[in-house]
Amino acid sequence: xxxxxxxxxxxxxxxxxxxxxxxxxxxxxxxxxxxxxxxxxxxxxxxxxxxxxxxxxxxxxxxxxxxxxxxxxxxxxxxxxxxxxxxxxxxxxxxxxxxxxxxxxxxxxxxxxxxxxxxxxxxxxxxxxxxxxxxxxxxxxxxxxxxxxxxxxxxxxxxxxxxxxxxxxxxxxxxxxxxxxxxxxxxxxxxxxxxxxxxxxxxxxxxxxxxxxxxxxxxxxxxxxxxxxxxxxxxxxxxxxxxxxxxxxxxxxxxxxxxxxxxxxxxxxxxxxxxxxxxxxxxxxxxxxxxxxxxxxxxxxxxxxxxxxxxxxxxxxxxxxxxxxxxxxxxxxxxxxxxxxxxxxxxxxxxxxxxxxxxxxxxxxxxxxxxxxxxxxxxxxxxxxxxxxxxxxxxxxxxxxxxxxxxxxxxxxxxxxxxxxxxxxxxxxxxxxxxxxxxxxxxxxxxxxxxxxxxxxxxxxxxxxxxxxxxxxxxxxxxxxxxxxxxxxxxxxxxxxxxxxxxxxxxxxxxxxxxxxxxxxxxxxxxxxxxxxxxxxxxxxxxxxxxxxxxx
Numbered sequence: 001x002x003x004x005x006x007x008x009x010x011x012x013x014x015x016x017x018x019x020x021x022x023x024x025x026x027x028x029x030x031x032x033x034x035x036x037x038x039x040x041x042x043x044x045x046x047x048x049x050x051x052x053x054x055x056x057x058x059x060x061x062x063x064x065x066x067x068x069x070x071x072x073x074x075x076x077x078x079x080x081x082x083x084x085x086x087x088x089x090x091x092x093x094x095x096x097x098x099x100x101x102x103x104x105x106x107x108x109x110x111x112x113x114x115x116x117x118x119x120x121x122x123x124x125x126x127x128x129x130x131x132x133x134x135x136x137x138x139x140x141x142x143x144x145x146x147x148x149x150x151x152x153x154x155x156x157x158x159x160x161x162x163x164x165x166x167x168x169x170x171x172x173x174x175x176x177x178x179x180x181x182x183x184x185x186x187x188x189x190x191x192x193x194x195x196x197x198x199x200x201x202x203x204x205x206x207x208x209x210x211x212x213x214x215x216x217x218x219x220x221x222x223x224x225x226x227x228x229x230x231x232x233x234x235x236x237x238x239x240x241x242x243x244x245x246x247x248x249x250x251x252x253x254x255x256x257x258x259x260x261x262x263x264x265x266x267x268x269x270x271x272x273x274x275x276x277x278x279x280x281x282x283x284x285x286x287x288x289x290x291x292x293x294x295x296x297x298x299x300x301x302x303x304x305x306x307x308x309x310x311x312x313x314x315x316x317x318x319x320x321x322x323x324x325x326x327x328x329x330x331x332x333x334x335x336x337x338x339x340x341x342x343x344x345x346x347x348x349x350x351x352x353x354x355x356x357x358x359x360x361x362x363x364x365x366x367x368x369x370x371x372x373x374x375x376x377x378x379x380x381x382x383x384x385x386x387x388x389x390x391x392x393x394x395x396x397x398x399x400x401x402x403x404x405x406x407x408x409x410x411x412x413x414x415x416x417x418x419x420x421x422x423x424x425x426x427x428x429x430x431x432x433x434x435x436x437x438x439x440x441x442x443x444x445x446x447x448x449x450x451x452x453x454x455x456x457x458x459x460x461x462x463x464x465x466x467x468x469x470x471x472x473x474x475x476x477x478x479x480x481x482x483x484x485x486x487x488x489x490x491x492x493x494x495x496x497x498x499x500x501x502x503x504x505x506x507x508x509x510x511x512x513x514x515x516x517x518x519x520x521x522x523x524x525x526x527x528x529x530x531x532x533x534x535x536x537x538x539x540x541x542x543x544x545x546x547x548x549x550x551x552x
Contacts, residue, residue: 017204021204028212044266050419051084055110091108092107098196127224132191157189224266224291231243268289269289273343275344291330294416299340332421334423360389386409393432405541406429407473408521414478420481
């Protein structure tokens with residue numbers, strides 16, 4: 001295997017350096033080989049669905065949040081959710097956890113590794129690899145400021161006169177941040193904020209350190225590793241510094257290492273970019289990520305319900321091909337971030353994107369902007385709770401209709417081929433948290449409210465509450481989904497042409513023995529559709545999942 005590592009490393013470094021690094025990588029692999037246990041069940045099935053949650057999403061006085069979260073989920077979600085993506089639970093300084101100060105520790109205010117492992121005993125655990133950058137307040141960067149080895153070479157620095165005009169930026173913030181070190185002033189690359197210094201993978205010591213950390217996560221029970229912002233990992237002056245060949249080579253190397261000693265661990269890439277670039281992280285279907293976040297889905301579904309027209313969504317979904325049976329999509333509508341717009345540029349027209357921006361503002365949401373290479377700014381992200389993105393919180397629509405619309409959108413996500421990821425606030429019917437934005441001055445806080453356990457339990461017990469109604473509707477869909485192999489991630493799907501007012505998909509199990517007709521009225525008006533010589537009437541926003549006979 002060392003020879004293979006040398007070959008893959010040669011796509012990142014020159015041949016001599018690759019040959020020097022390969023034995024060090026092999027030694028690292030051998031160290032972890034005896035410590036990473038393989039679970040009994042490793043394949044993905046129709047029973048897999050993930051909860052996306054913060055470690056302190058539910059709080060109870062006198063108890064560490066990770067323990068509270070684990071107990072709450074075991075009590076309420078054991079038959080609905082197979083996996084949990086716990087957002088970064090490491091010590092952090094900003095960005096709600098994504099400015100990591102120490103990759104190897106659990107934030108003591110949240111709990112400890114034992115708490116994380118206990119959650120992993122009940123649910124398939126997804127852990128974040130926030131490996132593009134670290135907190136400038138962490139030990140690594142503080143050692144860099146003191147010009148200490150090896151950290152003096154861990155961070156990407158630039159000549160302030162370097163031509164960075166082609167660099168693609170995800171944020172409307174300065175790309176370089178000045179820091180005073182004992183060796184003098186350094187201009188540090190900070191893709192996401194001045195508190196988040198980018199690691200320099202030109203230094204193979206950084207790559208080895210990060211692979212060590214990812215393997216440590218697997219040792220602690222992670223079965224899925226989400227590579228956050230992976231597209232920006234490698235930088236070269238004179239390029240866009242996004243999706244570079246070396247970045248893909250690093251993902252391939254990580255996949256090869258995991259395949260050798262932890263083949264049950266899935267790589268999940270998070271690249272909030274246009275769809276074609278996003279799916280490039282599948283590689284050839286066997287050598288990069290097994291799952292890719294389906295970033296175009298949230299804005300396309302929102303557009304579908306804004307217009308009452310499923311045409312663009314259907315056309316896009318009909319082309320969702322996978323390169324192999326070892327890959328699938330991680331489907332979601334909401335997350336801790338906002339609704340990205342870059343993934344649908346080229347799918348939706350500028351007019352349609354502008355309409356989504358306008359609707360978001362009318363629904364008490366906010367807009368985040370990115371910096372373009374010509375100095376202009378473009379809308380990058382809709383910051384709004386998905387429930388309120390669909391229904392105006394200041395409107396006079398009956399709550400029942402708003403719930404129907406919201407669950408209709410979720411039903412589309414759950415019916416599409418892949419593994420569904422459900423954000424905590426979606427599962428439990430949250431609305432915009434405008435007070436959070438006022439308190440933090442951060443747009444993304446609008447969808448990041450933390451909940452008191454007792455209040456949440458009381459609301460769920462009240463069958464008339466919004467939270468209870470949304471959760472129970474989710475329960476019905478998730479139980480039905482898990483009961484039919486037609487929703488298996490490897491099963492083929494056929495997008496049906498059944499009129500603009502309806503989104504239709506025929507899901508089939510991998511062996512062809514089970515089929516499920518999924519019809520979704522995306523309008524506020526009744527719809528009638530003919531499918532397989534049967535006429536079906538759908539009420540406004542009605543979801544119909546109907547088993548179908550085997551094809552012959």
